[in-house]
Each structure stands twice: as structure tokens, then as C-alpha cells.
Amino acid sequence: MYHGFVKKKPIRIVPVLFLGIAALPGLLSGVGNPEQSRLAIVVLPLYYLIAYGFYNLFIICRSRPQIIARSALTALLGTAALFTLAYQIHNFFSYNRIDRRENIIAVKDYISGGMTENADAVIAYHEFANLRVYSYTIFRWLGGADMEQNMKDGRVILVRYSNEDKLRQMIKDRELYVFITQQDEVAIQIFPELSGYVREEWQHFTLYRRE
Amino acid sequence: MNIHKLVTAAVFTLIFTLLVFHIGTYPAYFDDFLGNAVVQSVNLALDGVKYPDDVTWLWTDMNQDWAGKSPIFFAVSFIGIKFFGLTLFGIRIVGALLAFPALILTYFTLNKFRSKLFSLLFITLLVSSPWYLSPTRSGGVVGLSLTMTLSALCFTALLFQPSAGARKWVHGLLLPLIAGVSAAILPYGYSITRIIPIVLMICVWIHIKRIGVKRVIIYTLAVLAVVSVQFTDFKHSIAIYFNGRGETLFAAAKAEHDGLTPLGFILTKLTSNIWIVAKYFLGLNKPAQFFDVPIADSYWSVDMFYIPNFLRRFLSRG
Numbered sequence: 001m002y003h004g005f006v007k008k009k010p011i012r013i014v015p016v017l018f019l020g021i022a023a024l025p026g027l028l029s030g031v032g033n034p035e036q037s038r039l040a041i042v043v044l045p046l047y048y049l050i051a052y053g054f055y056n057l058f059i060i061c062r063s064r065p066q067i068i069a070r071s072a073l074t075a076l077l078g079t080a081a082l083f084t085l086a087y088q089i090h091n092f093f094s095y096n097r098i099d100r101r102e103n104i105i106a107v108k109d110y111i112s113g114g115m116t117e118n119a120d121a122v123i124a125y126h127e128f129a130n131l132r133v134y135s136y137t138i139f140r141w142l143g144g145a146d147m148e149q150n151m152k153d154g155r156v157i158l159v160r161y162s163n164e165d166k167l168r169q170m171i172k173d174r175e176l177y178v179f180i181t182q183q184d185e186v187a188i189q190i191f192p193e194l195s196g197y198v199r200e201e202w203q204h205f206t207l208y209r210r211e
Numbered sequence: 212m213n214i215h216k217l218v219t220a221a222v223f224t225l226i227f228t229l230l231v232f233h234i235g236t237y238p239a240y241f242d243d244f245l246g247n248a249v250v251q252s253v254n255l256a257l258d259g260v261k262y263p264d265d266v267t268w269l270w271t272d273m274n275q276d277w278a279g280k281s282p283i284f285f286a287v288s289f290i291g292i293k294f295f296g297l298t299l300f301g302i303r304i305v306g307a308l309l310a311f312p313a314l315i316l317t318y319f320t321l322n323k324f325r326s327k328l329f330s331l332l333f334i335t336l337l338v339s340s341p342w343y344l345s346p347t348r349s350g351g352v353v354g355l356s357l358t359m360t361l362s363a364l365c366f367t368a369l370l371f372q373p374s375a376g377a378r379k380w381v382h383g384l385l386l387p388l389i390a391g392v393s394a395a396i397l398p399y400g401y402s403i404t405r406i407i408p409i410v411l412m413i414c415v416w417i418h419i420k421r422i423g424v425k426r427v428i429i430y431t432l433a434v435l436a437v438v439s440v441q442f443t444d445f446k447h448s449i450a451i452y453f454n455g456r457g458e459t460l461f462a463a464a465k466a467e468h469d470g471l472t473p474l475g476f477i478l479t480k481l482t483s484n485i486w487i488v489a490k491y492f493l494g495l496n497k498p499a500q501f502f503d504v505p506i507a508d509s510y511w512s513v514d515m516f517y518i519p520n521f522l523r524r525f526l527s528r529g
Binding site for chain 2: 011015021023024025026027028029030031032033034036037038039040041043044046047048049050051052053054055056057058081084085087088089091092093095101135137138140141148162
């Protein structure tokens with residue numbers, strides 16, 4: 001900044017200006033706060049300035065007249081840069097991350113168990129209120145090839161707008177063995193026919209079972 | 212091979228390794244929002260179904276949940292899932308691979324303005340940063356947006372360089388064209404990037420003498436060509452551009468806030484945001500975070516800082 005103004009080299013101010021621009025989405029948060037995702041672009045100018053800080057110190061060290069001091073300071077700075085590198089990499093690959101998708105895991109485990117208990121069972125799963133926007137991606141990933149096969153065979157049905165009418169008819173005809181939902185109130189609104197099934201509340205989902 | 216080339220090769224090998232190391236297994240689950248973001252790709256790649264409003268070239272509220280509506284994010288995640296299945300590797304790999312050429316471009320561009328040592332230092336520190344690695348390796352729209360932003364910045368920065376032996380058509384036509392397109396497609400990234408194409412456009416026009424009238428016109432035409440898609444419903448596109456899911460300061464001010472007037476809300480919230488961001492830059496975080504950057508599970512954390520605290524000394528220096 002100082003050099004940008006004093007030496008009349010406005011290009012040197014660009015990273016600082018960009019830092020301000022990148023922080024704008026965070027600063028202009030009305031709902032929620034400036035958090036990591038809203039400040040994601042900040043990482044670019046921020047690390048630019050950090051790298052420049054290192055570089056600037058390196059230049060100062062290299063300009064020392066005494067060879068010993070110059071070598072020692074440069075080596076020290078190089079070690080600091082390497083330490084930073086190693087620290088950041090270690091931090092990323094060692095941080096304890098927790099998967100919070102216990103609801104979907106519970107459903108997947110239940111369905112897998114149900115399939116082994118009753119080979120002919122047809123199970124429907126309703127994940128979110130909106131039947132299409134969220135498309136059971138994590139559920140399908142967790143289930144893997146077995147779950148995909150069950151879906152192809154029609155033994156596991158994912159509730160969507162496209163099969164809403166068909167499912168309603170299946171519930172009426174009592175062809176469905178179990179209907180699992182993560183949003184009970186919405187499910188019963190869309191499929192009032194479920195009232196003919198036995199309702200069970202599980203820890204991570206609600207279940208309607210054919211008597 | 213001289214020492215410089217050797218060091219550069221070693222740095223880029225390290226960078227590539229960091230981008231793809233254990234990418235299919237670490238972390239061993241979907242990152243936040245990603246399950247919702249890849250819905251459209253999963254629909255098409257696994258079920259062969261494409262719903263009419265799945266993907267659109269019109270500007271939409273581009274947040275992490277709805278990223279699949281972006282044709283660019285959709286293409287990236289679709290390619291991965293199509294080739295590698297609905298696996299963590301399939302979802303993440305294409306975005307991570309795209310980041311690599313963007314970083315090479317960054318190095319190449321910075322070399323034009325700064326020394327090679329600085330360029331290497333910058334990309335090495337950036338890529339080893341958990342704050343960069345987390346989104347870039349996750350396969351989500353935030354990481355892809357970082358790659359798109361880096362590319363747009365670099366291509367536009369290269370416009371400021373004299374031709375220096377480059378072929379005339381590359382310097383005079385291709386570069387402004389690519390720079391314009393790379394800036395114009397930024398609104399298909401995460402919403403936070405939407406200010407950047409406007410800034411780049413202004414920057415290019417301010418420096419019209421330095422860049423050259425012809426090149427600025429080509430740049431502008433390239434931007435307009437991409438933006439022309441919006442002309443089918445321009446009013447809506449403009450309204451949605453800075454909407455930010457209605458979570459921006461001005462949109463939120465329209466709601467009632469415990470006796471606060473809209474202006475009062477804006478001032479109060481802005482002050483609070485400035486304080487949070489200032490603390491962020493000044494390093495007034497908790498001492499425990501000095502060696503423990505809570506990057507992994509911190510998407511909604513306030514008062515958290517995503518660079519190691521000791522680096523702030525270098526930030527101030529920079």
C-alpha cells in the first residue's frame with residue numbers, strides 16, 4: 001500500500017483492493033454472517049499478500065551486507081516457509097472430520113436389513129419435502145451397487161413427482177411393504193392413504209408399515 | 212535441466228499430489244451441500260433423466276445447494292459421475308484436475324509481473340492452505356468458482372502485458388476473447404463471484420489506452436456474447452444477479468427487525484459484519500486456534516479464522 005502510493009505504482013494496490021472486493025459478499029450478508037463460504041474468494045488475495053510478506057522479508061535478508069547474517073537469515077526464512085507448508089498440509093490431512101448424515105445412514109441400514117428379512121418387500125423412501133430438487137444422492141451413494149440394483153428391480157422406490165400417482169395407487173392397493181420418510185408431516189399430506197398403514201417413529205425417520 | 216526448472220517441476224508435482232492425494236477417500240463422505248448440488252448430474256448420468264428446469268443458462272440464485280443448475284458446474288460433476296460412477300472420486304476428480312491448469316496459468320501470469328520466486332511461493336502457500344484445499348478437493352461449486360476466478364483474473368491480467376513475441380492473432384484476438392468469456396461465465400459459479408466480472412470489465416475499460424481499443428472491443432463483445440443469453444428474460448436476470456437467495460443486506464432489510472428501521476438494520480448488521488471480518492484479518496481469534504485451524508467443519512462458523520495465526524505476521528508485512 002505504502003509503496004503503491006509513495007512510488008506512484010497503483011498496480012501494487014491491486015491485491016489490497018481485490019481483498020476488499022472479495023470480502024464484500026461477506027460484509028453485505030443480511031441473513032447469516034460473513035462465514036467461510038461467503039469469504040471463499042478472499043483466500044486468493046490473502047495468500048498473495050502472505051506470499052508477498054515472505055518474499056519481501058527474503059529480499060531484505062538477501063540485501064544484508066554480511067555473508068553470515070545474509071545466509072543465516074535466508075535459511076531461517078526458508079525454514080519458516082517450509083514449516084508453513086508442512087504445517088498447512090498436515091493440518092488439512094489430519095483434521096478430525098465428522099460425517100453428520102446419520103439420518104440417511106439409518107435409513108440405508110434399515111432398508112438393507114429389510115431386504116434380507118423379506119426378499120419380496122417393496123420399500124418406498126421419501127427424503128425431503130420437495131420430491132425432485134433433492135434427489136437422494138447421498139442415499140444412493142451409501143447404498144452402492146446393491147441399492148441401485150434394488151431400485152432397478154422396483155424393490156426400492158424413491159418418492160418423486162414422476163412416480164407420485166403410481167405410489168399413491170400402490171399404497172391404496174397395499175403393494176407397499178414399508179414407506180419411510182424423513183419429513184412425516186409432508187409425507188402424510190402428499191399421501192393421506194398412508195393413514196391405513198401402521199405408523200412407527202424411529203430415531204432418525206418415521207416409518208409406515210403394512211399390517 | 213537447471214535448478215530453477217527442477218524446483219518448478221518439484222513444486223508442480225507437489226501441487227498435483229495435494230490436489231488428488233486420497234481424493235476418493237478423504238474425507239470419506241460428501242462435503243456439505245454437495246449431495247444436493249449434484250442432483251441434476253446424478254439424474255442424467257445414472258437415470259438418463261433430465262428435467263426441464265434442471266440446468267439453465269439464465270442467471271439463477273447460485274448457492275451451494277442449487278449449484279447443479281449452473282451448466283458449468285453440472286458439466287463438471289456430470290463428467291465425473293459418468294466416467295467414475297456415483298463415488299466420491301467421481302464427484303471430486305474433475306474439479307480438482309481443472310484446478311491444476313488454472314494454477315499453472317496463475318504461475319505463468321504472475322511470472323509476467325513478479326519474480327519466479329514470488330510466483331512459486333504464492334501458489335505453493337495457496338495450494339497447501341486448508342482453506343483452498345477443502346473447497347477445491349470437495350467437488351463443490353465453491354472450489355470450482357475459485358478455479359474460474361483464478362482463470363478469469365489471469366486471462367484479464369495477461370491483457371495488460373505487451374505482446375512480447377506472441378503471435379499477433381493470439382495477442383490481438385484469442386487472448387481478449389478468452390479473457391472476456393472467462394469473466395462472463397463467472398456468474399455460473401458461486402454467487403460471491405458475481406462482483407468480479409463487473410470489476411474486471413471496469414478495469415479493462417479504464418485501461419483502454421494501455422490494452423488497445425481493438426482488444427477492449429473484442430473483450431467486451433466476448434462478454435456480451437455470453438451475456439446475450441440473458442436477453443430472453445433480462446429483467447429477471449438482472450433482478451436475480453445480486454439476489455443472493457434474498458440473504459443480502461438490502462434484501463434482508465425489507466423484513467421486520469424488532470423495531471429497527473431498514474436503515475437501522477443495515478447499519479447495525481453492517482457494523483457487526485465489519486467487526487467480524489476485521490477480527491478475521493487482524494487475527495483476534497482464540498489462542499487455541501493458533502495451531503489448530505478449524506477448516507474442516509466450519510462452513511457456518513463466525514469468529515473462526517481459516518489461516519494459521521502465525522501467517523498473519525506475513526500478511527501484515529505483505
